[in-house]
Amino acid sequence: xxxxxxxxxxxxxVNASSVxxxxxxxxxxxxxxxxxxxxxxxxxxxxFGSAIHSALETFYKATPGTRTLSEMVEAFNQxxxxxxxxxxxxKRSVPNGHKILGRYFSTYGNDPWVTYVDEKGPFVERSxxxxxxxxxxxxxxIDCALQNTETGEVVICDHKTTSSxxxxxxxxxxNTQFSLxxxxxxxxxxxxxxxxxxx
Numbered sequence: 355x356x357x358x359x360x361x362x363x364x365x366x367x368v369n370a371s372s373v374x375x376x377x378x379x380x381x382x383x384x385x386x387x388x389x390x391x392x393x394x395x396x397x398x399x400x401x402f403g404s405a406i407h408s409a410l411e412t413f414y415k416a417t418p419g420t421r422t423l424s425e426m427v428e429a430f431n432q433x434x435x436x437x438x439x440x441x442x443x444x445k446r447s448v449p450n451g452h453k454i455l456g457r458y459f460s461t462y463g464n465d466p467w468v469t470y471v472d473e474k475g476p477f478v479e480r481s482x483x484x485x486x487x488x489x490x491x492x493x494x495x496i497d498c499a500l501q502n503t504e505t506g507e508v509v510i511c512d513h514k515t516t517s518s519x520x521x522x523x524x525x526x527x528x529n530t531q532f533s534l535x536x537x538x539x540x541x542x543x544x545x546x547x548x549x550x551x552x553x
Contacts (some may be wrong), residue, residue, distance in 0.1 A: 361366050363490055363493065365489050365490070366489060366491070367483070367491045367492075367493055368431050368490065368491075368492055368493075369492065369494045370492075370494055370530050370531035370534045370535070371531070386421070397514075398436070398437065398440070398444075398446045398540055399446065401433075401435055401436060401437055401446075402434075402435065402446040402515060403513075403514075403515040404433055404452065405429075405430045405431075405434045405435075405437065405451060406430065406454070406455075406513065406515050407433075407435040407452075407453065407497065407513050408429040408430060408432065408433040409426040409427070409429045409430040409433075409455050410426075410458075410552065411429065411469075411478055411479075411498065412425050412426055412428075412429040413425075413426050413458075413462075413494075414467065414468060414469045414478075414498060414511075415468075415469045415476060415478070416501060417468055417503070418463075418464045418465065418466060418468070418503065419464070421458060421459070421463055423455065423459040423463075425453055426455050426458075426459060427452055430451050430452070430455060431446075431448065434448050434451065435536050437451070440505070445517060449495040455460060466502050466503045466504045466505075467501070467502055467503070467509075467511075467550075468500065468501060468503055469498055469499070469500060469501075470498075470499035470500060470501040470508050470544070472543070472544075475544075476498075477496070477498055477499035477544075478497070478498045479490050479495055479496075479498070480495065480496045480498075480499070481493070481494070481495045481540075482494060482496070482538045482541075482542060484538055484541050484542075492534060492538065494531075494534065494535060494538065496510055496512075496535050496538065496539065497510075497512045497513050498510075498511050498513075499511065499539060499544055499546070500550065507547075507548075508544055508545050508546055509546060509547075509548045509549060509550045510532070510536055510539050510544075510546050510548075510550070511547045511549075511550040511552055512531070512532065512535070512549065512550070512551055512552065513522060513552045514551060514552065514553045515553075516553055519553060531553070532549040535549065536548075536549050
């Protein structure tokens with residue numbers, strides 16, 4: 355589990371999740387942040403989401419016209435771990451992952467967005483720890499920054515796997531994580547004005 359909030363001397367370090375919990379549910383903050391009562395194991399949903407992330411990372415690192423579904427599927431398979439043991443009927447099974455990726459590729463195969471590259475290389479799974487105000491630092495990890503090959507626009511992109519699009523839409527407006535990540539990207543020198551949620 356990512357560190358949510360910690361104190362080092364008189365300096366506090368927080369991430370988007372801890373800020374969100376602290377501002378919305380004091381009881382959850384008490385248990386998950388203060389008492390550190392959180393699940394230790396990755397559930398199937400997290401493994402599935404991580405595998406989809408790996409496939410999308412492969413997709414967006416390639417330029418339009420050079421992307422292949424087989425490379426996406428291979429990246430997914432390598433990250434799928436225990437999901438290989440799930441029956442086909444499970445929504446987080448490997449065959450269902452392949453089906454989702456097939457639909458994604460057929461819809462967005464020639465999408466003009468590609469991974470943004472700066473002096474540190476491809477902007478993928480980029481960690482940050484930045485001063486926010488006196489005695490307060492924020493940290494996190496941005497899924498990726500993408501650049502439109504036609505317009506040059508740069509956006510922060512966050513991949514979200516969900517079984518309910520309406521639930522996802524309700525969770526992203528407004529959203530502490532995306533606001534914080536957009537702010538962090540600007541602090542890191544990216545010309546970002548928008549966030550793309552890839553659901």
